[in-house]
Amino acid sequence: xxxxxxxTGAPTxxxxxxxxxxxEGAQQQAWSPEGAPDVEHFLEGPHSRRFEFFRVLRITxxxxxxxxxxxxxGPCVTVFxxxxxxxxxxxxGLAREMGRQCARTGLTVITGGGPGIMEAAxxxxxxxxGRSIGCNIRLPMEQKPNPYVDRFIEFRxxxxxxxxxxxxxYAFITLPGGFGTLDEIFETATLIQTGKIADFPLVLMGRxxxxxxxxxxxxxxxxxxxxDRKDLDRLVVTDDPAEAMSHIAEAIIHRFGFRWxxxxxxxxxxxxxSVLNRTVDLSAxxxxxxxxxxxxxx
Numbered sequence: 001x002x003x004x005x006x007x008t009g010a011p012t013x014x015x016x017x018x019x020x021x022x023x024e025g026a027q028q029q030a031w032s033p034e035g036a037p038d039v040e041h042f043l044e045g046p047h048s049r050r051f052e053f054f055r056v057l058r059i060t061x062x063x064x065x066x067x068x069x070x071x072x073x074g075p076c077v078t079v080f081x082x083x084x085x086x087x088x089x090x091x092x093g094l095a096r097e098m099g100r101q102c103a104r105t106g107l108t109v110i111t112g113g114g115p116g117i118m119e120a121a122x123x124x125x126x127x128x129x130g131r132s133i134g135c136n137i138r139l140p141m142e143q144k145p146n147p148y149v150d151r152f153i154e155f156r157x158x159x160x161x162x163x164x165x166x167x168x169x170y171a172f173i174t175l176p177g178g179f180g181t182l183d184e185i186f187e188t189a190t191l192i193q194t195g196k197i198a199d200f201p202l203v204l205m206g207r208x209x210x211x212x213x214x215x216x217x218x219x220x221x222x223x224x225x226x227x228d229r230k231d232l233d234r235l236v237v238t239d240d241p242a243e244a245m246s247h248i249a250e251a252i253i254h255r256f257g258f259r260w261x262x263x264x265x266x267x268x269x270x271x272x273x274s275v276l277n278r279t280v281d282l283s284a285x286x287x288x289x290x291x292x293x294x295x296x297x298x
Contacts, residue, residue: 076108081117081175095120103130119146171201171248176209
């Protein structure tokens with residue numbers, strides 16, 4: 001994670017100023033409908049030294065392009081979930097509301113940039129006047145960029161995209177999904193478990209959808225000792241957007257001591273530009289925590 005230390009000594013993300021206007025959405029990169037056949041060749045096994053050398057250069061270039069595009073986003077929340085849910089699906093509505101809640105506190109919403117849950121979260125953020133970012137992957141089917149992102153970055157390699165989805169976020173919200181979503185859940189949980197990233201909130205939304213998986217984790221994996229109880233306890237499971245945001249706010253303010261401090265500025269020499277148009281609303285986060293605390297006392 002791209003952390004630095006604030007005046008309290010607690011880790012914070014790089015948090016800079018002003019961001020995307022609605023007009024930036026019209027300047028998105030063109031989406032490429034074809035897959036990336038060179039990636040298939042890359043995974044076939046050993047190739048010539050020339051091939052491997054130039055592939056490393058391409059991968060390095062993709063990392064640099066991603067870092068440049070996302071360096072000035074400010075504190076983010078990443079939303080994971082299926083690309084296959086239509087607007088009429090209940091999980092689409094829940095993701096849309098989560099996008100709104102995140103944006104109202106000034107947090108940037110990052111998704112995979114595609115349809116379904118990703119579109120819903122980006123859409124909610126856009127409707128609330130927040131920042132909406134899409135990290136798309138080139139696939140031969142299913143993954144098209146949604147129209148609600150202010151900045152759209154496309155990747156050839158899944159592992160590069162995964163780094164971008166994790167590196168800049170203070171929290172991870174997961175709604176129902178398939179293999180890709182499960183991969184994102186467990187890779188993030190593994191990074192937290194092994195201390196590769198801080199203990200950022202990992203929220204699962206859709207209790208009835210995730211319950212069979214949670215039962216397996218508890219009755220089989222915890223029981224057999226392949227994971228610890230604390231690993232399972234890190235997962236916050238809820239159907240309530242307010243509860244999810246309260247947990248995220250508690251972590252950002254109290255666990256990590258977040259404070260908005262002057263950060264890095266874009267370099268004109270390097271052709272960089274900021275995408276921030278507002279700062280994190282710490283008063284809104286604190287108010288959310290207070291209202292949640294009152295509700296618990298009742």
